Amino acid sequence: MYLLPLQVLDMAEGGLDVVVVGSCMTDLVSQAPRLPKAGETIHGHKFFIGFGGKGANQCVQAARLGAKTAMLCKVGKDFFGDNYIQNFKNNGVSTEFVGQTDKAATGAASIIVNDAGENAIVIVAGANMLLGAEELQRAWPALGGTKVLVCQLEISPDTSLQALRMARERQVKTIFNPAPAIPDLHPDFYKASDVFCCNEPEAELLTGVAVGTVEDAGKVGAELLRRGCGSVIVTLGPQGCVVVSSQDPSPRHVPTAPVTAVDTTGAGDSFIGALAFYMARYPTMPLEEMARRANQVAAVSVQAVGTQTSYPSRKDLPQELF
């Protein structure tokens, strides 16, 4: 009796806040005093298995802040895949569009974190690379009323670009995170991005501008606007981020309060998940303010170990962020 009116209300409001078309990875994390050199074996002090993959991380962060989310992805018909589907359910993410394949294993990421909180990562994408046009077409009718679609590059770039184009056709806002970066990114990625959000190495690979300062990030932003992005955010780790928009092309530095970083793994995804939440729920909020709040969410994530394990929920955050 009580649930029915809420369901009707959801449909009347147009369905989902955030859909992520992207990757799921099982993280195999070793903590060690330092990162090993090539050919070297060192002893670590802790090992754990976690839920990762840029797409899933971003989706889970958006869901924890209160967004109504769905993940469109592919995992293996294996233990890690079953486990991942349960993880989405535990986080309130819809699994209606999570496919399972017996043609590849669930994606896996071997991560080493040193005592300074830096990381080194090897990814085997596996089932993620089998997500394609067929799955997009099948899911799309149900996703039409979505407010924000988020893509990265841990699945086939063709699939990501197609998802972004389909979203644009339906007036769904798009966030594109070109990670991990590829040098020959199809030019349509820029044109299909309402918000193009990258970190420093990605910015450098795409534009040739080495990013160390706020000024450099401003130059990158200007170049990416020229390539067709609606807005650009360059994240700068402890320096926060720089925001530029086609409506307001003067670069705005959005600093973040200093915190003690324990493990920065997944900070970029926490930032993007939060950004997606704000774009969906506060569509009239200035992008700079969304970025200021996303900085604060991501700053919480760097103060705890792991990826999704470090992501805050709405109840853990100051109410002024909502």
Ligand SMILES: Nc1ncnc2c1ncn2[C@@H]1O[C@H](COP(=O)(O)OP(=O)(O)OP(=O)(O)O)[C@@H](O)[C@H]1O
């Ligand atoms: N040391 C830090 N202190 C406070 N905030 C941080 C720190 N590192 C990252 N952040 C927050 O996280 C956001 C993303 O960080 P960053 O630019 O390092 O992304 P990234 O390189 O993609 O991260 P990662 O690859 O570690 O997930 C920053 O814009 C900032 O808001």
Ligand SMILES: [K+]
């Ligand atoms: K973390």
